[in-house]
Amino acid sequence: DVLKGEEGGWLFFSRVGLLVDIGLMFNTRFFIKMALRMNVFFDRSKLTEGLIDSVSMSSLGWEAKRAQAEITKNIIGRDPIDETLESLNLPVLIIWGRQDKVLNSKWAYKYAEKIPGAELVILDKCGHMPMVEKPEKTANLIEEFICRKNPYDQPGNFNRNFVPEL
Numbered sequence: 001d002v003l004k005g006e007e008g009g010w011l012f013f014s015r016v017g018l019l020v021d022i023g024l025m026f027n028t029r030f031f032i033k034m035a036l037r038m039n040v041f042f043d044r045s046k047l048t049e050g051l052i053d054s055v056s057m058s059s060l061g062w063e064a065k066r067a068q069a070e071i072t073k074n075i076i077g078r079d080p081i082d083e084t085l086e087s088l089n090l091p092v093l094i095i096w097g098r099q100d101k102v103l104n105s106k107w108a109y110k111y112a113e114k115i116p117g118a119e120l121v122i123l124d125k126c127g128h129m130p131m132v133e134k135p136e137k138t139a140n141l142i143e144e145f146i147c148r149k150n151p152y153d154q155p156g157n158f159n160r161n162f163v164p165e166l
Contacts, residue, residue: 097126
């Protein structure tokens with residue numbers, strides 16, 4: 001079973017819904033909000049106006065449209081990724097929302113099978129953005145994973161508010 005996926009080329013957009021197609025085509029805040037509501041979040045209460053603004057700002061404008069087109073054309077669903085996944089030689093934690101409508105959770109299981117030693121956590125009642133819908137759970141899973149993989153790090157030693165100086 002090749003993991004090129006259902007997301008080959010423009011079929012990706014048709015699979016995640018007509019609203020995503022329209023949102024990218026018209027690229028307005030209204031359609032982006034509708035696409036997020038219909039396809040990305042399980043718990044729509046997590047979809048705040050601030051988050052919609054953030055996604056809109058990163059999606060609107062000529063440069064954003066160009067970047068989305070390039071990603072779609074050159075990356076998504078282009079080549080089978082089996083060999084890439086099988087060659088990963090590092091600790092991998094996959095956190096996936098069971099109700100993800102963008103990439104069905106069946107892909108999480110397939111990715112975990114292909115990546116040597118990968119750990120998979122499927123979060124129930126969660127869509128495409130676990131870090132937004134379940135931020136504490138996601139952060140705890142990542143922290144526990146790092147601590148298991150690096151014995152020098154211990155739970156509670158992480159400053160989650162740390163922002164490096166640039």
